[in-house]
Each structure stands twice: as structure tokens, then as C-alpha cells.
Amino acid sequence: MPATPPTGPIATGALSTPDLDASGPAASAPKAPASTIAPEAPGPRRRILNLLPGLGLCAAAVVIALGVSSVLPTMSALLTAIILGVLLRNTVRLPAAIEPGLTFAAKKLLRLGVVLLGLQLVLGDILGLGAGMIVVVIAIVVIGIAATMLIGKWMGVSLTQRLLIACGFSICGAAAIAAVDGVIDTEDEEEVVTGIALVVVFGTLMIPIVPLLATAMHLTNHEAGLWAGGSVHEVAQVVATGGAIGGAALGLAVIVKLARVLMLAPVMAVIGVVRRRALAKSAPGADVNIKRPPIVPLFVLGFIAMVALRSTGWLPESVLDVGKTAQTALLAAAMFGLGMGVHIKRIVKVGPKPFLLALAATVVVASTALAGILIVG
Numbered sequence: 001m002p003a004t005p006p007t008g009p010i011a012t013g014a015l016s017t018p019d020l021d022a023s024g025p026a027a028s029a030p031k032a033p034a035s036t037i038a039p040e041a042p043g044p045r046r047r048i049l050n051l052l053p054g055l056g057l058c059a060a061a062v063v064i065a066l067g068v069s070s071v072l073p074t075m076s077a078l079l080t081a082i083i084l085g086v087l088l089r090n091t092v093r094l095p096a097a098i099e100p101g102l103t104f105a106a107k108k109l110l111r112l113g114v115v116l117l118g119l120q121l122v123l124g125d126i127l128g129l130g131a132g133m134i135v136v137v138i139a140i141v142v143i144g145i146a147a148t149m150l151i152g153k154w155m156g157v158s159l160t161q162r163l164l165i166a167c168g169f170s171i172c173g174a175a176a177i178a179a180v181d182g183v184i185d186t187e188d189e190e191e192v193v194t195g196i197a198l199v200v201v202f203g204t205l206m207i208p209i210v211p212l213l214a215t216a217m218h219l220t221n222h223e224a225g226l227w228a229g230g231s232v233h234e235v236a237q238v239v240a241t242g243g244a245i246g247g248a249a250l251g252l253a254v255i256v257k258l259a260r261v262l263m264l265a266p267v268m269a270v271i272g273v274v275r276r277r278a279l280a281k282s283a284p285g286a287d288v289n290i291k292r293p294p295i296v297p298l299f300v301l302g303f304i305a306m307v308a309l310r311s312t313g314w315l316p317e318s319v320l321d322v323g324k325t326a327q328t329a330l331l332a333a334a335m336f337g338l339g340m341g342v343h344i345k346r347i348v349k350v351g352p353k354p355f356l357l358a359l360a361a362t363v364v365v366a367s368t369a370l371a372g373i374l375i376v377g
Helices: 044-071 077-091 096-120 123-127 131-155 159-172 174-184 189-216 221-231 235-245 249-262 264-282 298-311 317-339 344-348 353-376
Strands: none
Touching: 044 077, 044 096, 044 317, 077 189, 077 317, 096 174, 096 249, 096 298, 096 317, 123 249, 123 298, 131 159, 131 221, 131 249, 131 353, 159 174, 159 189, 159 249, 159 264, 159 353, 174 189, 174 264, 174 298, 174 317, 189 221, 189 235, 189 317, 189 353, 221 235, 221 249, 221 353, 235 249, 249 264, 264 298
């Protein structure tokens, strides 16, 4: 007679302990309802497949943004990408399947783009500015951030919003805002997009204003170039401004701007330390359960490594060209992802305060740069 197959908990593997006494604790312990059991996390293949729709949309947006930038150099790929994202989000109903890929682009691809940004910097060029101008660059960043934070606090702007604006306007525009978001992990993504939009608006306005003011103040071509690099927000906007001034101004403007970009690493490190301390104070005695940001984020270390690698002079121009294109594409994909998180109705509700703070930040940064250049001579 064949043996009857076992049934019940032993057959299903429900019991993993040797205690098989039906009257023991195992039998009397309450079972968790099926609805409370956490679903199994998707495997790597499934996670990758989930990203593909959103990343595919980002790729299409990057192609369009790069095409527009090649035709209209003053329209940077980053600016075009974020505008595309905002327009698409607010005019077309899109499937939920694109959301994981958009989030991945806005977070992960963004940090990789910041890393590759380091390939644009050569320490020798920056040191060639001289000690006096390097001090001016440090003053622009430090005074710009400090003053913007204080003015924003007085105006009642949220801490994260004024920190995003302060770093974006003082260091290197959208890339700096994105880097700050990578360190503090801003809960309201619309604050990030608002900061980037303000950089675009005010930085673009500076393109004609700086050359006109430089002419009105009888600045030399050399001084005007230094001022453009010290006061305009985005690298692409600096190139446009330096080109409008003409002569040797363009080269000087770009070098000064890249010196400001180099300040990204120490500023992010300081923000990381401050955030760690704030988290520790908010939950004393719960250090084990607190996820603290690293003192220096990994992508900032990568940025520093790329600066060091570029400064060795070992990389051929072909590699640098590929790196620059990849950096632009990654940051454009991230800007599109951020733009897709913008709902215009919510932005309108933000009110005039961020715009007034952005104006104040622009005036502070430009004034500090001009004063420093005139003093250093």
C-alpha cells in the first residue's frame, strides 16, 4: 500500500523549528494576516525593465535638447531639457510606467553627470589666475551663499529652497543645485526645479546686461571677462557673455567660471557635515537607526578624481570630447527628469519670494565679483 503523502505545515515548510508539538508555542502563536506580508522585491532584471520606459523617454528628450543646443548655442541642452520636461508633464497624460526611469535619471544619472563635469577643469589654468583672483573666487562663493541664506531667512523662504538658490547662483547653476539635492535629498522636488528655473531666467538676463554695464563702467576687456566669469551662473551662459564682450574676454571668463565650479567639492562637503550634525541632534541616542549622509558624497569624490585626472594631461582630446558629450547628455537627462516632476499650478503657488531671493543673489554675486576684480586689478 503506497504511503500517504504528508500534508499540513510540515509538507509546506511552514515550520522551520524542530518543535512539532501541536500544543506548543508554534501552534498557539498568531499568524500574520496575508495582507501584512511584504511583497518580494523585484529581481535585478525586473528592476532594469521597470526603468526602460522612463529612460527611453529621457533619451529622446536628450537628443532633442542636444539638437536645439547645436542650432542655438545660447539655449543650453540642460535648459532645453528641463523646458521639455515641464511642457510634457503639463500638457500630456503619460503612463505611470515612465516614473521609475524618470526618478532614476533625476537622481542617479545626475550624480554621474556631476562626476564627469570634473573633466572640464584643469588646475593649472585656475592657478594661472593668480592668488588674488583665486581669493576673489572664494569670496564670491562664500559671500554669495552666506548673504543669500541670510536674506532668504529674513524673507521667510524655506531652508532647502534658499540653500538650493544660494549654491546655484554662487557656484555653477543647475549642476550645483542638483549636487545640493544629491546631498540633502530634498523632499520637495519642485523646489529643485524652481531653483533651476531661476538660474536659467536670471543667468540668461545677465548675458546682455554684463557687457552693457562693462561698457558703461569703462571696464577693460580683461576686467569684463573676469567679471563675466565671476557673476554669470551657468557655464553656457558665461560662454555667451564672454563671446558678446569679445577679444580675450571669453577665455578669461571660462577659466574664472571653472574656478567657481571647483568650489563645488568643498561646499558639498561642508553641507554634508552640517546635515549629519543636524540629523544627530534631531534624534539623539538613535544613531543606529539614522541614515546619515556621508561627510563627502561619493559623487563629489568622483568629481575630484576627474579633476585630478584631467589635470595630469594624460587624457587625449578625443576622450575629453566624449566625456563632455556624455556629461552634457547625463545632466540633460537629469534635468528632463526633474522637469517632469513640475506641476505649473504648484509652481505658481510658490509666490514671489523665491524670485526676489534669486534677484538678490544675482546682485550680491555680481557686486562681490566686480568689487574683487577692481581691487585685485
